[in-house]
Amino acid sequence: xxxxxxxxxxxxxxxxxxxxxxxxxxxxxxxxxxxxxxxxxxxxxxxxxxxxxxxxxxxxxxxxxxxxxxxxxxxxxxxxxxxxxxxxxxxxxxxxxxxxxxxxxxxxxxxxxxxxxxxxxxxxxxxxxxxxxxxxxxxxxxxxxxxxxxxxxxxxxxxxxxxxxxxxxxxxxxxxxxxxxxxxxxxxxxxxxxxxxxxxxxxxxxxxxxxxxxxxxxxxxxxxxxxxxxxxxxxxxxxxxxxxxxxxxxxxxxxxxxxxxxxxxxxxxxxxxxxxxxxxxxxxxxxxxxxxxxxxxxxxxxxxxxxxx
Amino acid sequence: xxxxxxxxxxxxxxxxxxxxxxxxxxxxxxxxxxxxxxxxxxxxxxxxxxxxxxxxxxxxxxxxxxxxxxxxxxxxxxxxxxxxxxxxxxxxxxxxxxxxxxxxxxxxxxxxxxxxxxxxxxxxxxxxxxxxxxxxxxxxxxxxxxxxxxxxxxxxxxxxxxxxxxxxxxxxxxxxxxxxxxxxxxxxxxxxxxxxxxxxxxxxxxxxxxxxxxxxxxxxxxxxxxxxxxxxxxxxxxxxxxxxxxxxxxxxxxxxxxxxxxxxxxxxxxxxxxxxxxxxxxxxxxxxxxxxxxxxxxxxxxxxxxxxx
Amino acid sequence: xxxxxxxxxxxxxxxxxxxxxxxxxxxxxxxxxxxxxxxxxxxxxxxxxxxxxxxxxxxxxxxxxxxxxxxxxxxxxxxxxxxxxxxxxxxxxxxxxxxxxxxxxxxxxxxxxxxxxxxxxxxxxxxxxxxxxxxxxxxxxxxxxxxxxxxxxxxxxxxxxxxxxxxxxxxxxxxxxxxxxxxxxxxxxxxxxxxxxxxxxxxxxxxxxxxxxxxxxxxxxxxxxxxxxxxxxxxxxxxxxxxxxxxxxxxxxxxxxxxxxxxxxxxxxxxxxxxxxxxxxxxxxxxxxxxxxxxxxxxxxxxxxxxxx
Numbered sequence: 001x002x003x004x005x006x007x008x009x010x011x012x013x014x015x016x017x018x019x020x021x022x023x024x025x026x027x028x029x030x031x032x033x034x035x036x037x038x039x040x041x042x043x044x045x046x047x048x049x050x051x052x053x054x055x056x057x058x059x060x061x062x063x064x065x066x067x068x069x070x071x072x073x074x075x076x077x078x079x080x081x082x083x084x085x086x087x088x089x090x091x092x093x094x095x096x097x098x099x100x101x102x103x104x105x106x107x108x109x110x111x112x113x114x115x116x117x118x119x120x121x122x123x124x125x126x127x128x129x130x131x132x133x134x135x136x137x138x139x140x141x142x143x144x145x146x147x148x149x150x151x152x153x154x155x156x157x158x159x160x161x162x163x164x165x166x167x168x169x170x171x172x173x174x175x176x177x178x179x180x181x182x183x184x185x186x187x188x189x190x191x192x193x194x195x196x197x198x199x200x201x202x203x204x205x206x207x208x209x210x211x212x213x214x215x216x217x218x219x220x221x222x223x224x225x226x227x228x229x230x231x232x233x234x235x236x237x238x239x240x241x242x243x244x245x246x247x248x249x250x251x252x253x254x255x256x257x258x259x260x261x262x263x264x265x266x267x268x269x270x271x272x273x274x275x276x277x278x279x280x281x282x283x284x285x286x287x288x289x290x291x292x293x294x295x296x297x298x299x300x301x302x303x304x305x306x307x308x309x
Numbered sequence: 310x311x312x313x314x315x316x317x318x319x320x321x322x323x324x325x326x327x328x329x330x331x332x333x334x335x336x337x338x339x340x341x342x343x344x345x346x347x348x349x350x351x352x353x354x355x356x357x358x359x360x361x362x363x364x365x366x367x368x369x370x371x372x373x374x375x376x377x378x379x380x381x382x383x384x385x386x387x388x389x390x391x392x393x394x395x396x397x398x399x400x401x402x403x404x405x406x407x408x409x410x411x412x413x414x415x416x417x418x419x420x421x422x423x424x425x426x427x428x429x430x431x432x433x434x435x436x437x438x439x440x441x442x443x444x445x446x447x448x449x450x451x452x453x454x455x456x457x458x459x460x461x462x463x464x465x466x467x468x469x470x471x472x473x474x475x476x477x478x479x480x481x482x483x484x485x486x487x488x489x490x491x492x493x494x495x496x497x498x499x500x501x502x503x504x505x506x507x508x509x510x511x512x513x514x515x516x517x518x519x520x521x522x523x524x525x526x527x528x529x530x531x532x533x534x535x536x537x538x539x540x541x542x543x544x545x546x547x548x549x550x551x552x553x554x555x556x557x558x559x560x561x562x563x564x565x566x567x568x569x570x571x572x573x574x575x576x577x578x579x580x581x582x583x584x585x586x587x588x589x590x591x592x593x594x595x596x597x598x599x600x601x602x603x604x605x606x607x608x609x610x611x612x613x614x615x616x617x618x
Numbered sequence: 619x620x621x622x623x624x625x626x627x628x629x630x631x632x633x634x635x636x637x638x639x640x641x642x643x644x645x646x647x648x649x650x651x652x653x654x655x656x657x658x659x660x661x662x663x664x665x666x667x668x669x670x671x672x673x674x675x676x677x678x679x680x681x682x683x684x685x686x687x688x689x690x691x692x693x694x695x696x697x698x699x700x701x702x703x704x705x706x707x708x709x710x711x712x713x714x715x716x717x718x719x720x721x722x723x724x725x726x727x728x729x730x731x732x733x734x735x736x737x738x739x740x741x742x743x744x745x746x747x748x749x750x751x752x753x754x755x756x757x758x759x760x761x762x763x764x765x766x767x768x769x770x771x772x773x774x775x776x777x778x779x780x781x782x783x784x785x786x787x788x789x790x791x792x793x794x795x796x797x798x799x800x801x802x803x804x805x806x807x808x809x810x811x812x813x814x815x816x817x818x819x820x821x822x823x824x825x826x827x828x829x830x831x832x833x834x835x836x837x838x839x840x841x842x843x844x845x846x847x848x849x850x851x852x853x854x855x856x857x858x859x860x861x862x863x864x865x866x867x868x869x870x871x872x873x874x875x876x877x878x879x880x881x882x883x884x885x886x887x888x889x890x891x892x893x894x895x896x897x898x899x900x901x902x903x904x905x906x907x908x909x910x911x912x913x914x915x916x917x918x919x920x921x922x923x924x925x926x927x
Contacts, residue, residue: 067690093366
């Protein structure tokens with residue numbers, strides 16, 4: 001069964017063939033958009049963006065994707081869901097949305113909310129982030145960014161994940177996707193924020209070799225550095241937070257000690273963990289990621305609605 | 310004067326001929342939508358949704374209706390009306406909206422706000438709920454649901470309203486609409502939440518027979534049970550609330566004691582007053598209602614803009 | 619260099635030739651819209667409205683303008699920018715928006731935010747109000763309103779600004795624009811709310827004569843009275859506020875002592891400073907202003923995207 005006409009709930013659902021197809025479709029869409037601004041393929045379709053927690057960037061990315069395909073959008077944001085707070089079930093809300101749209105993207109603070117949604121309604125559901133769970137479309141746009149930098153094709157990719165490996169749902173999604181490409185992984189984090197066992201078992205099963213370290217210097221010999229924010233509230237010991245907050249800053253000085261072709265990625269928004277002196281350096285791939293999100297989300301919406309292109 | 314090109318402010322404004330026309334137009338739209346997703350009749354028109362109090366479901370229903378007609382939407386939600394809170398008049402806001410759109414749907418916490426709006430501006434206004442006043446488009450979609458279940462045609466309809474008959478604006482709207490069809494009504498509520506005198510007089514004038522009871526068992530011999538939520542804050546005596554909250558739960562066990570063809574309706578969102586064990590039972594009509602809302606609101610927008618179909 | 623294909627950041631950026639062109643284009647758009655509701659010129663383009671502080675009216679005006687041109691809109695409002703509050707840079711947010719849209723309108727509480735935005739991204743930026751800075755599109759629609767009332771052509775315009783001349787950003791924008799037309803200006807305000815030195819120097823350089831007074835009676839011999847609200851929090855002495863609040867009310871009685879052809883303008887929203895008994899009087903130009911905003915913003919969007927018309 002292909003990825004098409006399904007829901008997108010987890011990075012775990014994709015086969016290698018699916019991923020190749022999505023990367024290829026995203027590439028063809030990017031090429032088409034360089035010639036015209038609107039592909040006009042989904043004139044009759046409505047996307048509902050249901051953001052039970054606010055994420056302006058991710059929402060705008062989905063909405064722009066739908067518009068660039070010629071489709072229409074109905075939209076909600078977290079603050080309006082007052083009646084849900086009063087005890088209304090998510091199920092009832094979804095049954096109504098099912099009547100009003102052809103596809104929906106859901107962001108929710110509870111892990112598994114998207115899966116529940118996909119079981120409740122007949123239209124395709126896209127998980128746009130569920131608590132500490134997953135964020136598969138971010139994982140796919142990250143994969144597409146690595147692909148465009150040439151690292152998926154050029155042989156064995158070595159990638160370092162830096163920061164909050166434990167709760168970082170974008171890392172969890174990307175780790176699963178990269179396991180199809182035989183990447184070598186380095187996890188750079190404090191002890192308290194290490195990779196969950198679930199993903200260790202997954203990497204072991206896929207025969208992916210990985211190493212773990214505290215030391216940001218491990219960034220020096222990788223092709224891709226994927227940086228995330230560490231948050232004070234994750235630490236029981238405040239001094240631990242202070243130590244790592246300062247140690248895990250990626251700036252121009254550090255990048256100049258790395259491979260010449262290194263790509264520095266970040267899901268954004270960032271605070272100080274990636275210095276702004278990197279913004280115009282060729283290593284900076286984080287604004288590319290945001291841009292690539294448009295093409296990948298367009299590919300996903302097209303596929304789920306089974307529209308030809 | 311036909312209902313067309315007017316504003317929709319109250320269920321009281323419709324003649325029997327109007328209602329027949331709206332039910333028929335809704336039916337033709339539903340049929341057309343089964344063949345294509347977008348009727349493309351209102352390409353040049355803009356709907357403004359002005360929700361001075363939040364109601365995501367009603368707003369999305371209007372917006373989807375406009376999109377499925379090929380139109381465009383500009384949208385506001387309650388939280389943004391900060392300057393209104395500072396003393397700005399509703400009138401000034403409406404005069405601006407009049408410049409920016411061709412039709413508007415208004416939700417406001419104050420009874421009569423929509424009527425004031427319709428007097429202030431030249432574009433058609435739809436009352437999308439005004440305080441404890443009315444919610445006429447909900448009444449119309451409820452009527453369409455009863456029509457689709459066949460009860461308007463099959464002879465004398467017997468309908469029971471359960472719960473908060475006093476403040477329930479969807480009940481107030483539906484009672485008025487059904488008075489055109491000679492329905493027999495049963496009001497099941499605590500003493501504190503009985504039908505307001507205004508609607509008693511209306512039923513008397515229309516020679517509609519109705520009965521009142523505390524007892525949910527009265528549901529057993531009706532064609533339609535229209536359930537609403539009773540809210541603790543309506544009661545002066547907390548024990549009264551507790552008694553009725555538990556007594557007025559409609560579940561599978563109760564429905565199996567009722568007529569085989571009973572329809573259980575609810576304007577949603579619900580809490581515990583309709584048990585989820587009913588959701589897949591043929592009696593459950595509440596998700597149909599939400600879906601029917603799309604067709605009825607499309608019919609109303611078309612009529613108010615006097616667009617042919 | 620023409621005003622086209624640029625950003626719109628300040629009223630100071632326009633030449634006299636630019637203004638003539640914008641007034642003419644607005645007029646042609648207004649004429650075209652009297653024959654059809656949608657000009658269908660920007661079918662492939664997306665406008666992003668980024669309102670870091672809420673302003674429902676200005677946002678809806680931009681969105682309606684884009685829709686009436688046939689374009690598409692993605693939209694944000696202040697409350698959703700939670701991550702910005704957490705320290706995220708405006709720059710990162712803008713880089714993402716640049717990927718998702720073709721033009722953007724920005725409202726921000728910090729003076730200069732739009733200029734920073736225009737330096738950060740490649741798409742045209744429209745300043746939709748930046749703190750106590752400027753609001754150039756309001757200035758342009760005010761200019762268009764004065765033009766439509768015939769005062770720009772009929773010889774020397776005499777205009778009085780009333781109320782908060784110090785912090786009123788719409789006044790600051792309009793004063794700069796009118797300096798191209800040799801208008802004579804009267805500033806009617808309390809001492810604490812007089813014209814900032816920056817604009818005095820500008821008027822002196824343009825050889826514009828202006829007078830200052832406390833006395834609202836100066837309104838009697840001007841062609842245009844531009845009224846703004848005075849806010850209690852601007853005053854150190856509460857009694858001063860009370861005195862001017864009551865003195866600066868423009869009502870029918872006052873207007874009947876003025877020139878027969880006087881236009882009373884106000885950027886809205888108003889409180890009591892313009893009495894509602896004026897609303898249906900021919901002098902009342904404030905609802906016209908809101909309406910004119912649509913045509914002017916359509917002209918600006920067309921020009922910035924360099925679309926023919």
